[in-house]
Amino acid sequence: MTKLLYIAPRDFPRRVANRVQTIKMAEAFAKHAEVTLMVSKLHTSIEELWEYYDVKTPFKIKVIGEPFIGPQSAYSLIPSLIEILRLKPDILYFREELIGWMISWFKRDYIYEMLDLIPRYQRYYPRLVRKSKRTITISEGLKHTAVNAGLDSSKIEIRPDAVDLDAFGINTTKQEARSFLGLDKNTKLVIYSGRFSSWKGTDTLIQSALYLPKDVKILLVGGFEGEPEKMKRIISHSGVSEKVSVIEFQPHSLIPQYLKAADVLVIPNNAEHQLSVMHTSPLKLFEYMASKRPIVASNLPSIREILDDSSATFVEPGNPQDLAAGIMHAIESKEIKTKIDCAYKIATNNTWEERARMIIESALKH
Template sequence: MKMSKEKLKIFYIANARIPTEKAHGIQIMKMCEAFAKNGAEVTLVLPKRRNPIKENLFSYYNVEPTFKIKKLPALDFLFIDSPITFALSTLVFSISTYCYLFFKKGNFVVYTRGEMVLSLAMFINKRLFWETHIKPSNINWYKRVIKNTGGLIVVTKYYKDLMIKEFNVLPDKVLYSPDGVDLKIFDIGTEKEEARKKLGLPTDEKIIVYTGSLLKWKGVETLVESAEFLDSDNTVYVVGDLKKDDNYYLPPIDSSSNIKFVGLKSYKEIPLWLKASDVLVLMGTDKNETSKYYTSPLKLFEYMASRRPIVAPSLPSLLDILDESNSFLVEPDNPKKLAEKIKFVLNNGEKSKDIAEQAYNGSKNYSWDKRAENIIKFIQMNIRDL
């Protein structure tokens, strides 16, 4: 039976606690908004769990309420984080999702990311579209699933090539679609001095900013170590949550005095931090496969939209988007080289301004709306014969 030409109906299944301070919450909410803007009827399906963040989902992410949100029963292990509790909560949420979708009539597609594809593929098959950001650790579990889905969405070119070569996915069944940015939030007219006053930052310093996670594979350690090679009037601000967790980087007590860890800030405040900077630093490491080949960090596109020069490690995942025309590339995992590149940017204002403007112009190609438009076209192409 062929899909009719009626409005595309999308159920976005996300096994996530939303709102969350993590980047995946932003991506999911922004994509639901963008799908809706592109004419789809969208329902975001979430597990019903307790959440320390009490703010409304739409206001928290500055998203228009153009789509529905449905919360389904799930086990709630708010303060117990382990593989067993995660597996149990995923199982219960999967059963709830199956029951919910079973009674849905008409033609629709299911969109998901992460491990939920394993359970959804048992009964959705060709109407299931999977966005995947990292190579599965257990390939054999996913090979059958990948073969039976309607299509795959990946965020790096390397991952697309891998899917074709290693998973034998047909090229027209996998879409390369890097992450995006909400230009109306990050392309703001606030001047540097004004942003600094609002944040209580000094106006006589050269400010270097990193925003985002301090997970070890993000490579933030290199930035911290580079601080000792910077000039005395250079200050690095790390905007991200410090966690006492083996997976996260914790700076040593004797870290350089010109680096400041300001903690987690709200999503709405991040554009001000970017505007307050002289240089934005994107980190990554050649020592981690995810960092090297699979990541499409939201901060990359947010940096581009902010019209500030970007210093970034020369890694395959980032070179999908960046080159010498829109950023200042540096050897990964080399603190001294990183500091030299930052100082070069600070001392070459006109060149830095030109490079930042090139990045800004490029950011217009990576809006969430354009990303959703391309994915909808991909979905429609792959369901036209169903």
């Protein structure tokens, strides 16, 4: 069986999407290969980790520890090289620029997944891409930026993020989900799931409450350290405390229930950050599509790579009044089911398992 070593010197679990992506890709790889995931630290038992991320296909995890002082990437180099020599993997996979750049001096023909072009790592990218067997980008916009920066186009292939269809395509009604979560069954509920970073547009979503009817409520689910408190302050200062609520970060295994509880799901990304406009491939977007709920999204190239007017309602980024109008259109439109069905069909073609299969096939072919 194909051996795959995934080097991810980070701690797990954490309240960020990149940890979800790492675990779900490792699980998907495990359906096609013998997988070892190398991490720096676990905050839970293995069994609790599987439950937290709703992992149904387990894989091996090797914990290498964290340094008392100095960067994690430098500390991880020797354990990574030892594991490479011990396992002799057919496929070596990583997403970390610094550890990848160091490994590239000892081994080539790895798979490098590029999530963004970070200025402080600018000098590392040419070698990272050149020495790779394949470099994966999550969006057409990111590949375009990488090629314009002089990176080798022939090495780069696009694989957008994906979804666990079994987890998010559950056959649960809106009322069942609200009963399970203890949410009000008598309001129209607009839900956002994820981080509350500035470029995510959650401030625009909060302001949109000023233009929504009283029976339409907004629920923000997620956030990282300090973000929920910041959102609560913005909500209070905006005078919409009765219409907007925050539920702090939930285990990923619970997110399908929240999405099923919604009347509308929103991606209000702003247009002030290149990551938002061109580079991102939001995990929540694919989870929304699989949940069979109407989607209202900012009209940005990164979102348009996946959805179009037949599968989502698009609004002007950073415009709370237009966002509110889009939300009401999604609630009231008689044609919205057609968009829901189109979005779900796209989700069925973008599963973690299919993404993993295509990456493995490409790696073994080249």
